[in-house]
Amino acid sequence: MTFDRFGGRFTVEGRLRALTALHAGAASGTLPIATDRPVARDALGRPLIPGATLKGALRAEVERVVRAVRPARACNPAGGDAERCVPAAVARPALAAGGTAEARTAALPAETCWVCRLFGAPWLASRVQVADLPVEPETWLGQYQVREGIAVDRDTDTGRRALGYDYEVVPAGVEFACHLRVDTDDPRLLGMLALGLRELEMGRLALGGGRGRGLGRVQLTVTRRALVRRDVDSLLAYLADPTSGAPVDDGTVRDWVSAFLDCLRADTLPEETG
Numbered sequence: 001m002t003f004d005r006f007g008g009r010f011t012v013e014g015r016l017r018a019l020t021a022l023h024a025g026a027a028s029g030t031l032p033i034a035t036d037r038p039v040a041r042d043a044l045g046r047p048l049i050p051g052a053t054l055k056g057a058l059r060a061e062v063e064r065v066v067r068a069v070r071p072a073r074a075c076n077p078a079g080g081d082a083e084r085c086v087p088a089a090v091a092r093p094a095l096a097a098g099g100t101a102e103a104r105t106a107a108l109p110a111e112t113c114w115v116c117r118l119f120g121a122p123w124l125a126s127r128v129q130v131a132d133l134p135v136e137p138e139t140w141l142g143q144y145q146v147r148e149g150i151a152v153d154r155d156t157d158t159g160r161r162a163l164g165y166d167y168e169v170v171p172a173g174v175e176f177a178c179h180l181r182v183d184t185d186d187p188r189l190l191g192m193l194a195l196g197l198r199e200l201e202m203g204r205l206a207l208g209g210g211r212g213r214g215l216g217r218v219q220l221t222v223t224r225r226a227l228v229r230r231d232v233d234s235l236l237a238y239l240a241d242p243t244s245g246a247p248v249d250d251g252t253v254r255d256w257v258s259a260f261l262d263c264l265r266a267d268t269l270p271e272e273t274g
Helices: 051-069 088-096 101-106 114-119 187-201 232-240 250-266
Strands: 009-018 128-130 145-152 159-169 175-182 217-228
Touching: 009 187, 051 114, 051 128, 051 187, 114 187, 175 187, 187 217, 187 250, 217 232
Parallel strands: none
Antiparallel strands: 009 175, 009 217, 128 175, 145 159
């Protein structure tokens, strides 16, 4: 579980299509007349989906699946110490200890839950990297939609205009370029990630705000999957041609999922080899 050597690389490329209107929010408006809740934009004013938004949705889906079968194998790293697989009182001394980076990193994975081993935690770097998703220009007409929201009085079941607000959305049908990288070739970890990606490909995940209102449903169409293994021949071929990598078909992905499901059944996830 160290990051000082090449441990394999799995990449996914595709197009993420908004099945419904999408609100991937920005911190604040930058226009002279801005909505209360603008969407995220690139430097040219075009919509984008922050990579952290997609990564968070994938992680949440994987956490739900793992926690439903093996509750102790998926912690809540954003919660208090009691909800984390490695409390801060344990993590800080281990990371501050002397010795090599490998020794410091190796002090914690035994206690680290399965999901944190893949997606990272305050004490462990993530193996999953998701780039910001830029809009595919031919699918966007250059327009945003503005919708109104209003608080509802629970007693009278009527709106309270004093608590109204508006928010921007990207229209349904707009597509975004998706690029995801995972720094491992371990089939069990890749199978765990594949559970989340499968839901995304089936259009069952939603991103951004307003999901309770029906916003944010998206669907991933994969255009390329490639794997560079950690063995010398595979790595040398990749170094000679960075566009190389063994294509990954649906059957291989199913094998990865089966490998992880075996871990769920046995309640054990051995350390990676190599």
